[in-house]
Amino acid sequence: MRNHLVPTLIAAKIFFALLTFYFFAVMLGWNMFSYPDYYHAYSNCLEVPSANILYPKLFCAASYITDRPMAFDSVFFISAAAFINMFILIGYFIVCEKYLNKYGKYVLIILFVTHPYMNIYFFRLYTDLFASLGIFLMFFYKMKNININIFFVISAVVLMNFRVALIPVFVVYGLWEMYSQYIYRNYKKLFYPILVILLSLLSYIPAMEFSSAFTKINSQEGLLEKIIYNIVFTFGFRESNAVSREFITAGHWTDIWSFMVSLILITIHAIGLFGIVKFSFLKKDLSILVIFIYLLVPIFAVAHMRYLLPLIPILLFGYSYLFFRTTKKEYLTNR
Numbered sequence: 001m002r003n004h005l006v007p008t009l010i011a012a013k014i015f016f017a018l019l020t021f022y023f024f025a026v027m028l029g030w031n032m033f034s035y036p037d038y039y040h041a042y043s044n045c046l047e048v049p050s051a052n053i054l055y056p057k058l059f060c061a062a063s064y065i066t067d068r069p070m071a072f073d074s075v076f077f078i079s080a081a082a083f084i085n086m087f088i089l090i091g092y093f094i095v096c097e098k099y100l101n102k103y104g105k106y107v108l109i110i111l112f113v114t115h116p117y118m119n120i121y122f123f124r125l126y127t128d129l130f131a132s133l134g135i136f137l138m139f140f141y142k143m144k145n146i147n148i149n150i151f152f153v154i155s156a157v158v159l160m161n162f163r164v165a166l167i168p169v170f171v172v173y174g175l176w177e178m179y180s181q182y183i184y185r186n187y188k189k190l191f192y193p194i195l196v197i198l199l200s201l202l203s204y205i206p207a208m209e210f211s212s213a214f215t216k217i218n219s220q221e222g223l224l225e226k227i228i229y230n231i232v233f234t235f236g237f238r239e240s241n242a243v244s245r246e247f248i249t250a251g252h253w254t255d256i257w258s259f260m261v262s263l264i265l266i267t268i269h270a271i272g273l274f275g276i277v278k279f280s281f282l283k284k285d286l287s288i289l290v291i292f293i294y295l296l297v298p299i300f301a302v303a304h305m306r307y308l309l310p311l312i313p314i315l316l317f318g319y320s321y322l323f324f325r326t327t328k329k330e331y332l333t334n335r
Contacts, residue, residue, distance in 0.1 A: 005105060009093055010086060012113040013122070017082070020119035028254065033073040035126060043071070050210040052127050054161040072125045081125035085118075088136050092313045095143050096321075099279070104324025111268070111316040116261060117305055118312055130162035132310040135291050138173055139314060142288050148177050148192040157199050164207040165307070169293045170200045176287050217302040230303035234295060236266035242304035268319055269308065275318030279325075 024030045041049050045060035059077075062070040070076065089112050097105050112118070121128065137155055141148070160166045174196035181189045204211070221229070233242040238258070241247060248259040280288045291311065298307040308315075 005097070005109060006090060006093065009090065009109050009112060012109065013086060013089060014082075016113045017119045017122040020116060021123060024120065032120070033124065035072060035124070037127075038072055048206075051164045051207040052162055053206060054158065055127050055130070055163075058162075077125040078123045081123050081129055084125075084129055084133065085122050088132055089313060091136055091140060092317065095140060096317045099317075099326055100320055101324050101326050104320045104326070107324055108317060108320040111319065112313065115265075115312065115316065117265065117309065121306075121309060127163045128306055128309050130159050131166055131294070134159040134163065134166040134169070135294060135310040135314070138169065138291050139288070142285070142290075147181075147189055148174070148196060150192070153192055153195055153199065156196055157203065160200060160203045164203070164210070165294060165297065167200050167204050167207070168297060169291060171197055172290050172293045174200065176290055180287070211297075214297070214301050223300075226301075227299055230299045230301075232266070234299065234303040234305060234308050235269045236262040236264075237304055238262075239304045239306055242302055265305070269312070269315045271322060272315030272317070272319035275320075275322035276314055277318075279318060279321050 021032060025032045042052070042056035042059070045056065045063075049056060059071055062074075062076070072081075093105075093108065093112070096108065100108060134156070137152065137159070140146075141152060146152075156166075156170050160170060174193045177193035178190055178197070181187070181193065229245065230242070232247075237247065241262075247262075248255060277289065280286050291314070294311065295303070295307060
């Protein structure tokens with residue numbers, strides 16, 4: 001079944017991602033590679049940014065090697081983004097499919113290939129892509145019950161310095177692993193979790209000023225009001241909505257259409273969250289939920305669906321699992 005469905009996932013994802021790109025870029029005339037943060041913070045090779053310090057180094061190194069300017073919207077990096085995103089989706093599907101029956105696998109593929117926000121970002125090599133890699137790394141290790149090893153440590157350090165928002169997640173992940181090894185008296189396995197925590201804290205030092213400024217965004221709002229707004233924006237609304245603090249504007253038909261899509265996405269994501277929580281309880285492993293620490297800081301500052309992007313595949317699995325999980329007999333057959 002897997003050998004048949006993975007090529008289907010690849011072909012369908014490429015088709016829908018290209019269709020989405022055509023709709024927005026050609027039919028609506030939108031600039032699909034508008035990324036103000038890149039030009040404000042990452043395009044100058046002579047300056048060291050306060051956060052995500054490896055991200056601009058990637059483009060500077062590529063420009064130096066090729067002897068021509070290369071940025072996130074260069075053909076090479078557009079292709080690289082598509083390849084990495086496809087790798088992540090295939091990885092999620094292979095890890096999750098054994099928990100789904102036949103219909104659940106089809107539903108998961110349909111959700112993966114048609115999700116509009118995932119398709120919009122499919123060709124974008126933004127810092128969020130490295131967050132997606134980091135979340136998948138942790139999810140994969142948890143689902144496969146793999147202890148932290150040297151590959152995990154090196155990957156964590158690299159990815160955190162591409163996307164500092166991963167730092168709190170890796171810290172909590174390391175703490176949980178320390179606790180797990182300690183209660184089972186596996187003292188020899190404490191080294192790598194401790195190392196992950198220490199290196200995470202060291203990675204945080206250059207980003208302290210940025211982190212402090214980020215948490216003060218929308219500080220004029222009441223805390224409860226801010227949290228409620230940010231949770232809703234995170235689960236279904238674009239960055240423009242979060243900045244304007246408006247759920248809908250009636251300036252163009254696309255605004256109404258976008259609002260309706262947002263309501264659908266909020267519903268799917270919320271159901272998916274319930275599904276992944278239920279999955280964790282049935283699997284008797286709540287540590288899987290550690291990855292949602294990724295949303296904690298944005299929810300207390302400013303948040304929108306781009307912060308949810310690395311977690312969306314997990315929520316879509318949770319949605320599929322809630323309605324189409326395997327029976328015990330099917331699960332044993334899929335193992």
